[in-house]
Amino acid sequence: MSTSQNINAVKLFITSLGNQFMTEIAEIFAEGFKKSGLSVELLVDKIPSTRVEDNLIQIVVAPHEFYPLYLEKALSTSKVLKVTKNVYVLNVEQPGSTWFEIAYNPAKDAKGVFDINKQGVQEFNKRGVPAIHTPLGYEDLFFKAENKSDLSKPIDILFIGSHSPKREMFLSKNADFFSQYNCHFIMTRIDKPNLKNTPGFYSGKKRNELLDSSKIILNIHFAHRTYFEWHRVLMAIANNCLIVSERSDYIEPLVSGKHLVMSETEDIIEHCKYYLENENARYQITKEAYEFVINNYTAQIVCNSLIDKINSF
The missing domain is CATH 3.40.50.2000 (Glycogen Phosphorylase B;)
Structure with a gap:
C-alpha cells in the first residue's frame, strides 16, 4: 500500500431516516475497512467534521438520502457546502433516476466520489466529476443464512x-x-x-x-x-x-x-x-x-x- 497519505481511520455517515438497505451497505463497508486494519466509526445522524485530518477519510453513504433527509435540515447552505468539501460520497443510485440527480448535487462539490456501479462512474466522469468504482464486497455477517441444501x-x-x-x-x-x-x-x-x-x-x-x-x-x-x-x-x-x-x-x-x-x-x-x-x-x-x-x-x-x-x- 502506498504511504503517501497513510489512511488509518474511516468515518462512515448515514441517516436513520433513509432506507434500511443503505444502513446495510454502510455496515458492509465498515466491516471491510475493519478487516483491513483501519479504525472505523459508523455514525448515524451526525454531521461530518470540516477539519482536515491527513490520516482520516469521511464517507457519506447514500448522499441522495443523507443530504435532503438530514444534513440540509441541520445546517445552512453555506455550512453544508463546507462539510461537503471535506467528505467523500458513496453513490448507490442508477444514472437516469431522480435519486442519482439528488446525489450528484453534493457529489460535484465533494472531496471525492465513489460509486458501486461502473455505469454511475461513467456518468460522473462524463459530467467532469472523477469517480472511483467501489463495488459492494461479500460480507457473511449480513448476508449468509443457513445455506440450506x-x-x-x-x-x-x-x-x-x-x-x-x-x-x-x-x-x-x-x-x-x-x-x-x-x-x-x-x-x-x-x-x-x-x-x-x-x-x-x-x-x-x-x-x-x-x-x-x-x-x-x-x-x-x-x-x-x-x-x-x-x-x-x-x-x-x-x-x-x-x-x-x-x-x-x-x-x-x-x-x-x-x-x-x-x-x-x-x-x-x-x-x-x-x-x-x-x-x-x-x-x-x-x-x-x-x-x-x-x-x-x-x-x-x-x-x-x-x-x-x-x-x-
Whole structure:
C-alpha cells in the first residue's frame, strides 16, 4: 500500500431516516475497512467534521438520502457546502433516476466520489466529476443464512424489489408459467424510505431467511436501463440462490453461465424452467459463484483496493 497519505481511520455517515438497505451497505463497508486494519466509526445522524485530518477519510453513504433527509435540515447552505468539501460520497443510485440527480448535487462539490456501479462512474466522469468504482464486497455477517441444501428450499422462484410498471408487466405477462411453481413475489413501495420495521419490507435476518429458502432469484430491471443490480446478485449468491437476470452491463468479474445466468428478457422463463428441472446444473452454478466471491470479492478486498486508490492520489 502506498504511504503517501497513510489512511488509518474511516468515518462512515448515514441517516436513520433513509432506507434500511443503505444502513446495510454502510455496515458492509465498515466491516471491510475493519478487516483491513483501519479504525472505523459508523455514525448515524451526525454531521461530518470540516477539519482536515491527513490520516482520516469521511464517507457519506447514500448522499441522495443523507443530504435532503438530514444534513440540509441541520445546517445552512453555506455550512453544508463546507462539510461537503471535506467528505467523500458513496453513490448507490442508477444514472437516469431522480435519486442519482439528488446525489450528484453534493457529489460535484465533494472531496471525492465513489460509486458501486461502473455505469454511475461513467456518468460522473462524463459530467467532469472523477469517480472511483467501489463495488459492494461479500460480507457473511449480513448476508449468509443457513445455506440450506437445494432440496430443502421450498420456494422455486423469488422476486424481491421495488415496484415498477416494467417489473409488474413482466410478472403478470408470465403468470401462467409462475402459477405452476411455488413462487414468492415481493414489490415494495418507493414513495417513502423502507425502514427496518416497514410492513412488507424484508431486511436483515428476515430477508436472508427468505433468500435461503429460494432456488431461483429473478433479477428484472426497474426500468429499461441495463444497470447491474449487484447488491441483489450478491445476496443471492451468499444464500445459495441462482440468479436469472435480464442482460446487464458490467457484470464482471462474474461470468454468465458460470456464476449466474444472463438472459434476453423473452428467454428468462425458459432458463427458469431449465434450471428448476436440472438441479445439478443449478447447484454447480451457485456453488461456483459462492466460492468465487468468498475468495475474490470480499468487503475486505474491495476496501483494501479503495484505500490503495485514495492513497495513490
